[in-house]
Amino acid sequence: MFKIIQNKLNNIKSTFTIKDLENISGIKAHTIRIWEKRYNLLSPERTDTNIRYYSSENLQKLLNVVLLNKNNIKISKIAEMSDDTIILKARELAFKMAVNDEALNSFKLAMFQFDKTLFNNAYNRLLKRKTFREIFKDVFVPLLNHIGLLWQTDTLLPAHEHFISNLITQKIQINTEKLEYSNNKSEVSYVLFLPENEIHELGLMYLNYELMLRGYDTIYLGQSLPLNNLEHFFKSKSKICFVTFMTVQPYDDKVEEYFLEIEEILKGTNHEFLAIGIKAMLVEEVKFKENIKVYSSIKAFLDQFE
Numbered sequence: 346m347f348k349i350i351q352n353k354l355n356n357i358k359s360t361f362t363i364k365d366l367e368n369i370s371g372i373k374a375h376t377i378r379i380w381e382k383r384y385n386l387l388s389p390e391r392t393d394t395n396i397r398y399y400s401s402e403n404l405q406k407l408l409n410v411v412l413l414n415k416n417n418i419k420i421s422k423i424a425e426m427s428d429d430t431i432i433l434k435a436r437e438l439a440f441k442m443a444v445n446d447e448a449l450n451s452f453k454l455a456m457f458q459f460d461k462t463l464f465n466n467a468y469n470r471l472l473k474r475k476t477f478r479e480i481f482k483d484v485f486v487p488l489l490n491h492i493g494l495l496w497q498t499d500t501l502l503p504a505h506e507h508f509i510s511n512l513i514t515q516k517i518q519i520n521t522e523k524l525e526y527s528n529n530k531s532e533v534s535y536v537l538f539l540p541e542n543e544i545h546e547l548g549l550m551y552l553n554y555e556l557m558l559r560g561y562d563t564i565y566l567g568q569s570l571p572l573n574n575l576e577h578f579f580k581s582k583s584k585i586c587f588v589t590f591m592t593v594q595p596y597d598d599k600v601e602e603y604f605l606e607i608e609e610i611l612k613g614t615n616h617e618f619l620a621i622g623i624k625a626m627l628v629e630e631v632k633f634k635e636n637i638k639v640y641s642s643i644k645a646f647l648d649q650f651e
Contacts (some may be wrong), residue, residue, distance in 0.1 A: 360398045363389075369404065369453060370411050377407070384424035386410060401458055408434040408450040448484050449491075456492075456509040459500070464512050477520045478558075481551055482644075485513055489547065489606065510547055517550045524557045533584045538566040539577070540603065543594040548621070548643055552588065555647055572606065579610055586617045588646075591624030600627045604637060611635040621646050 367374045380386045387407060389397040399407075406428060412425050412435050423431065435447065451467035454460070471480050492506055535556050537549050546568045553565045564578075578585050587607075607618050615635045616634040625639040640646040 360400060363397055366399060366404060366407055370407050372407070372411055380410070380420060380424075384420060386420075386424055400456070404433065404457070405454055406452075408453070412438060412446050413448060433650070445483050449488055451510065452484070452488050453491075455512075456505050459508055460503075461512065464509070468516065470590070477516070478574075481517075486643075489513075493514045513547060514550060517547070517554055521550070521554045521557060524554070525551075533586050534562045534564060534581075535588055536564045536566065536575070536578050537588045538570040539568040539590055540594045541569055541571045543586075543590070543592060543593045544568045545590070548592075549588070549590045552621075552643055552646065556642075559650060572610070577635055579614065579616065581616075584615050584617075586619060588619045589621070589624040589625075591620055593624070595624065595626060598626050601631060604628050604631065604633065608633050608635045608637060609636070619646065 359371075363374045363377055366372070366377055370377075377387070381389070387399065387403050389399050389403065391397055410420075410423055410433050413431065416438055418434075426434065438447070448467050448471050451463055455464035455467065468480070471484065473500055475483065488509070492501070492509065535553075537553050537556075539549060541544055549567075550565075553563050556563050566574075575587070578587070591600070604620075611618060612635060615636075617638070619638050619640065621640045621643065626641055629639055
């Protein structure tokens, strides 16, 4: 059974349209066609109806070509290189000056090919040059933003997003566990959760890591939590700072209502409620009576600690 499932996964998105290549590489389809015809850089195959499609190898080569070209190597020069030389030059360049671009390319390929080994190898190479925090901010955040674009353009499937998100989750958990036994002596406890039916918790998990790194006591409750599940914390005599991410939930017409409910709950307490994300910004102009603040991003939230 496992082999059957694995075979199905391996067959997902093993070929790409020229529009897919444009979305993934950032190079216009028109330019890709020119590179293909003038310099023979790619070798697409054709369907029975004469429509071009490209292999994973074509995608990998294109990403390497783009990396070299962005670093001032002319397309005409790249076209003279063998495939092996293009790979070698791309790797050399990555170690010298474009480690983020090379890693992003590797992570994209790992995602489309469901290749955990490729992901981990790229991650381990990054660790030789960067801290985990730098990797998350400089590489994982741009990757996740690009995945959002690929969703919009229908270039990837839910399986791809789940695969790469789970791998990134593992890295956050590993680095968080290293902080688990530090002695937190903060006067305020941070309770982190996602609203009911909200399941996108990568940002929340990373924020938990950042708060622990700064020595704060955190209680991580995870995804899809109704407000009534927080009753124990709302009644706490000690100061609690509630932190949530709002990416999908609540729905637009319910966001202000959600915040007003929280405002009512916070009355008579010294607790704070901090919300991050697109949905939270819908109430940016609302003047709440209680300790409620909204932030557009993790960076905006963390800036208050600097």
